[in-house]
Amino acid sequence: MNLFAAISTEPALWSPEWLPRLPQRLVEMLLGFLGAPEWLVSIAGFLVAAGTVVGVFLGGFALLSLIERKTLARIQNRIGPNRAGWFGILQPVADGIKMLTKEDIVPAKAEKFLHLLAPILIVVPAILALGVIPYGREWTPVSLELGLLFFFAVGSLTELSVFIAGWASGSKFPMLGAMRAISQMVSYELPLIISALGVVMVSGTLSLPLIVEQQGGFHLGFIPAWNLFTPWGFFAGILFFICSIAEANRCPFDLPEGESEIVAGHMTEYSGFKYALFFMGEYLGLFAISALGITLFLGGWQAPLPGLGFLPSWIWFFGKLAIVIFMFLWIRGTYPRVRIDQLMRFAWLCMIPMALLTLPAAGIWTILNRDGHGFLAWAITVPLLLIPCVIVTVIFNRRLASANRTYRFAE
Amino acid sequence: MIPLLILSPLILLAAIGAVWMARPVHAALMLALTLALVAVLYLALGAEFIGLVQFAVYVGAVAVLIVFSLLITRPGDEAEEIERRPRSLVTGLLCTLPVMAVLAYTAASGSNIKLIPWQPKLSIAELGEVLFTSHAPAVLALAVLLTAVLIGAALFAREPDKTQDDSSEK
């Protein structure tokens, strides 16, 4: 009985701030009372936390598939799915059922085991990555001292899994799709990590909660101290955002599964639930990379204006997440697909140099601010970043982008 | 102590797979698995930073690289590989067994160090500080090496542009 009393009397338990941690703490308290050994309690707690994260983002995934088709429709001046349920609200459920009931075909020449392993290896890293991000002041599923490094280590696993998917299905198209996907992801991983380095250098730690805490406070009363609102932060943020599009194989860079060219890229030989898993992996990857973007540049769960302290911190996180996701959809609706050589050239000749540029800018910015002459900081970093950016874009537009297509006909 | 017991056999199995597998891509994937397991072993031994770096570099990059080049060179002839295996194995073992024997002997005999708690702490702050003070020249040299490798590898692997291509084809 005292269990029930304890739960009801625990003040902090029911506060909105702690809402996401509620199930985990309930289980822990329950097991505590049942006298389970210490390690068992901690493992159970972690499992429940993972459960909440998966639950939240699976829901998000379902919601996103609907919202994406809705927004794309609106952009293309049409309504979008509204048959399944009131205003198409049940469309994800319908898709889910369809995926499950579809026959799961495995090609003859495919490697049975690897064919099965590929989709799993796509989803697992995304979920692992989501586990590290601080959603609220009190709620970071796993707060690692090397959170960012863990995120990127796990992120790089996706390339291997894409390869396995492409290779295991045996036929030419998946292989080609896999090679394109790998080359794209490898090229864009570099600028992604370098732009994130800027934030690490400024905040001095690799642990994501600490980075978010350092983005607290406000300049001049109403401008939040997020990294985005510093010159180098803005620049790095833009770069990070572009690279995250590429990492998630989203629209302008969705060459690997370009429908019109190589059917579904490395996913052509999959059908049924494995195909659904691929989609889930892609969307969870999208969630993860944009969540990281938010924690690094948009101040994670920090409130945008000073007065809004009373709301729980995770509200802001998910609000910003919605905005960023909307940006992705928006871009998907408006930008045409980029050709493979333009894509590679853009990464190596335009993104990496600009990303490298943000590091010195961030360094100068922090030193000058620490010494107190803020204006000089702005005066130096802004031109330092702007001028090369203009030059590169000019060069890129005139010479690089317009490189003519090279045709090589089969001999 | 327990994780070591669990991981060691797994690593050995994966390594044997990497060495033994007939199909090259399978061997490469088994290598990726071994490297991942070794990374986990590092984490178990307390060196998180090294483990994660190992995971990111080896599994993320090197394994992909190896697999990628296998994709390009498309080695096919497993049959011949299997047929040739016993003969090559004999000569191979002939050379590796003495090496293994000597190494194992040293490992077993030399370790009279007393058992100590295996939870050492590697804080990346100290690592960073040491790295960039006493080892700064080494880091700079490494940076130069890596850029050189980057450019060199790109240069080597570059497709010769069209003009030479035809001549080399004929």
Next chain:
Amino acid sequence: MAENFHLLLWCVPLLPLLAGGIIAFLPDTRGRIASKLAIAALFVSCLLALGALVCVLAPGNERIPAPLTWFSFGDVELKIGLLLDPMSAAMAAMVTFVALWIFIYSLGYMHDEKRFGRFFGFLSLFCGAMLMVVLSNSLLLLFMAWELVGLASYMLIGFYYEKPSAAAAAQKAFITTRIGDMAFFLGMIWLYGHSGTLLFYDGGNGLLESGALSSLAGATTIGGLTVSAAASLLLLVGAMGKSGQVPLHTWLPDAMEGPTPVSALIHAATMVAAGVFLVARTHPIFALGGDTGISLTATAWVGSITALYAALVALAQTDIKRILAYSTVSQLGFMMIALGTGGVAAAMFHLIAHAFFKALLFLSAGSVIHGCHGEQDIRKMGGLRAAMPKTFLTYAIGMMALAGFPFVFSGFWSKEAILHSAEYWPGGKGPFAIAATAALLTAFYMTRQALLVFFGAPRKPGVHHPHESPAVMLVPLMVLAAGAVLLSLVGTPAWPWFEKWIDGGSTGVNFAAFAKPATLMLIGLSLVIVTLGVGLSYMIYRNPPDESNAPDPLEAKLGGLWKFLGTGMGFDALYEKAVIAPLAFVAGGIDALEKQVFVPLMGLAESLLKRCGIVTRATDEQAINGGFDGVCSGLQRSADSSSQSQTGRPQGYLRSIGLGMTLLLVLYFWLSQRS
């Protein structure tokens, strides 16, 4: 001022030498440039010499040495240098002036000569050397220039080296002067040995200054001779060689083989005078033995013998240039007489005057030869007076100066001065008498030559239509003629400026000197001699025979003596037998010795060597090559076998590395266990 004065003085001899050097490098085709260069260089040095002359005239700087340390080894320094005193200044001016006009003359005379540049090169070389002799302040430098002058004369005599006679004449000239030079060299060494310096005037301790002279006089050598006497005798022999005195004179007539300007410049005006100049320069050493000392008497007697001999031989010569050559020899004899009897100034004056009119005579002879297209035999010539009036005029002036026509010509005064000094020579009247007869004979053969060449009718088959020489040859003749005449002004007893200037006395003018009975008597004597000579010659050669091969009128009178005189009193035959024959005999003996003894000996040694060569080749073939090749092939085989292990497969290599490593480790452990 002193510094650049020395430089200018050095330029006088060095400029022609330099010009000679540059011309040596020019190819023969650039003759025109070579001649212009030579003349320009000589003209500049002539100006400098005249400038130096003027500078010496100014009182106070009679003797200006321009010292130069040639090289110093240890603390001993060998100094050479130039000296400017009245004697050297006069000589330098004379040499440059005469040479300049002879150069201009030879522009015309050598005009169609194909080795034009080479000729001018040698000439300027000669002038440079001659000036060095004249201006030198050290006996050593004088000796070096002396040799250079001998070389130049050899080259110029042998200029037409295709003609064997010219080559032989050059060789003969060189060798006989070489004998004289040997004596000169010995004398020089002896003097250096005793006095320790070769500089004439070196601020007190020079050779010709009192300190050294006294030490020379003091020391006596074999035969009771004082060193100074012995040395001076050696120097005299040197001078005799160079100036063609009797025993060593045979080369001078043969030297006529060279082109006429050469004869004019070298064998008349300058080189032959070098011997006289040497004796004049070192006269203080000669005079140590007193007026009647051995050296001075020897000089006088050598001079008189030569003068008489040469005059007699000149009578019987038929070649226009050989007459003049013998006359030069006799005039040199005159100068030696002057030196012997103490008249250094008289000798110098006669030397300079003789240079002018003898050069004039030679050049006019050259112009005659040029006009008669190379004909030199006077018996074939005749009546050239009409054909070549200007040449005849200049030749006449020269002939009269040489013969000693009274008053107007410098020859008369210089000969008179010599007779004067000979007369008052305490050592006896011999030289005076001989000098007088020689003067008479001189007048005789000069008029003979003039009559045969210029007067009477042209002989058949003589020279056909001779023509006058171009202006470039005539102008120098005119200038030299003027010189021969004007020089008399400075030599007359009334105003003996030259004599006083050389001896360093006051040069006042007093006409009373004529009144002195001694001079009057001497002038009278000279007049008698000249008229007698000319008259006799006129009587004999008044109507010369019109056949070119007709015997000479004098020959009829003298008969056998004429032929004897013609061959130069047989000196050549004498030398042939006395000197050359024995030498040839000795050379033949040595040659025979070499053939009989030495050749067989060499043959023996050769065969011995061949045999041991065979032995070494055999050993080399079998022993060394065989062994070495064997080892090499062995190595080759083993190398091949070991290279099999390099299969090229990397994995094979790695296996061996692995095995090697394990072996090392095992060894390491085994060692650590055991110790």
Next chain:
Amino acid sequence: MTPLAMMLTLSSVLFALGLLAVLTRRNAILVLVGIELMLNAANLNFIAFWAFDSPGAHNAAEPVLSGPMFVMFSIAIAAAEAAVGLAIILMVFRHTRSTDLNKLDSLHG
């Protein structure tokens, strides 16, 4: 059998396996796989000694970070080596159309 000894035996076996792969495999890329294994065996040794034997393991006061430091550098260099190796193999492949090591023996004696 202390954990350190276990680690050392594990790394020596790994090293031997790597060497076996290097010596027996005919495909150049799989030789690279062998090399990677050998490198990892070495890294394992470093971390093992750092974890069990170094003073840093006993008290965090004075950490001796040479072990991890060395591993950091060796991982970077291994990555570089793999990249260059593969580039070279690709170039050889383009030239000779095969990655079979036994065929590439033009340097034989």
